Amino acid sequence: MGGIMRVRKILKPERSSVGWGDDSERFPFARVAFIFGIILIIGSLFPSAAAHVPLTSAGNDHIEGAFPVTDPTKSWVVYGDLAGAGDVRYYRMEMAAGDELRLSLFTPDGGAAFVPGLVVMGPGLSSAGTAPLFVEMHHHDDEHRDEEEIHHMDEIHHTADETGSGSGGEPKEYGAVVIKGTVPAGAMFEPFTPSALYSTAAYSHRVTEPGTWYVAVYAPETSAAGGNFGLAIGYREEFTLWEWLLVPFSVAGIHRWEGQSWALILGPLVVTVIAGFGLIYWWRRRGGKAGPVINGPYGWLAVTAGLLYLGTAMMLLVQTLLALAKTGPAATVILPAVYITVAILPGWFALHSGLQSTGWGTKTGGILMIAVGIVGLFLWAGLLAGPACAFAAGVGAIVLGEKRLE
Structure with a gap:
């Protein structure tokens, strides 16, 4: 009472x-x-703080269907999933000279059965590591690209076999950097959501050759299972009014x-x-x-x-x-x-x-x-x-x- x-x-x-x-x-x-x-x-x-605009992608399991990420210096998180060993998702972004390509890959579980990795492909990039054979690479002689893609690459002067750098120099081959996923030691607290996330791979590079860059998220052959992943891209936290209002959903x-x-x-x-x-x-x-x-x-x-x-x-x-x-x-x-x-x-x-x-x-x-x-x-x-x-x-x-x- x-x-x-x-x-x-x-x-x-x-x-x-x-x-x-x-x-x-x-x-x-x-x-x-x-x-x-x-x-x-x-x-x-x-x-x-730690805010990213969420995106979802579909149909990007081949490089010619790579999901386009507009304004890749803005903070985005693309959420997706991989079915298991050998599965890959591809993303495409236009980078300007001086931009920083910043990537962070994470999962919601953190188990050793699913540890995805990254392959980054870009013009003039010094290759490092060996990409899994099932990851489709962007090559100048890639016959899978359609005419529109080839024309687009010709226009921005980054098709390695026919064009030079944007300034008219020597042709620039596409290089590839492989960042193998590692089992996270523990979860990190993400306060914006809030959530517990497990980081498996990260990459940062200051772009010197403008053009179209590709990122592949893959499940290695050693993955015992598939799972969900998030790929954080960029570093500038900004929202449109509509994005801001829809944050709760x-x-x-x-x-x-x-x-x-x-x-x-x-x-x-x-x-x-x-x-x-x-x-x-x-x-x-x-x-x-x-x-x-x-x-x-x-x-x-x-x-x-x-x-x-x-x-x-x-x-x-x-x-x-x-x-x-x-x-x-x-x-x-x-x-x-x-x-x-x-x-x-x-x-x-x-x-x-x-x-x-x-x-x-x-x-x-x-x-x-x-x-x-x-x-x-x-x-x-x-x-x-x-x-x-x-x-x-x-x-x-x-x-x-x-x-x-x-």
Whole structure:
């Protein structure tokens, strides 16, 4: 009983003497705006740490069908899988002189049965290592290339048998560097997802001869099994607006690539939302008129947004704990900790605001709810549905709210 009373006290605090003269006075506008501002500032310091834009490829099991990676200095991760020994995936990228070709290959499991490696092919590249016989190499006499590819290579002056370097010098043969995969000693904590990843190979090269470069990811003949892999390319962390907004769904896809079930990925959010509504109903039944109640469209939208935000925090918490269980303690855990905080604080405010409102609420509450939507939209809380509910509640309160700002 004492626990229930304490919960009621939290949900229905005493009135403050400072405020706007409506139901927002329990959360003074300036104080809430300050808190949201701090959240945005803190969040903006971290979002690009170890961030890569995810890609998926298909039909690139031969070099003539190599998957094109646009702007290879931008941070990408191409996710794929290999069936087993002798299987290969190919990628193609246009490199300019002075660019750095930066590659990192990793898997979600780290077992010795599947340790993929890399073959890098480029104009003027000094060859190193012996490529497996099943890896298709890019040669000047490659008869498998179609006329369009040959014409393209002629135009950029990098077909080794007919053209020279871009400056008109001697013809440049394609060289190949082989980076054999090694069994990782342990997992590394990737904070952006968060995930535990196992690095098997890495390569970096400053390009001196511009042209088309090829990268092959292969499963060696000694691989006892196939598996999933990720190829990180580039180093410039940048997102388009659309890529940024879709990050939560990309992250869910990455966890599926890791082998997790949808139940494990989305379960914490679903349980939080269902349990939240159930708990509100139960408190109302137990507390009678004194219990919390969702009253009006603003209340339903705000409470839904709040529970979705809190559910996102639970998803991140579960994934962080799963990753740390494999990697051990990591200093970079501060990044998911920030995202969890970003989800909890606005979520708690939206939940409280919804339980205290009637009808369409107030215009002040509407402004604050739009702030909640902005925080969630750009810092990935609520899987877009939460921010959408927050915006709907905010706009509705501003247009239809019964009270005006003083």
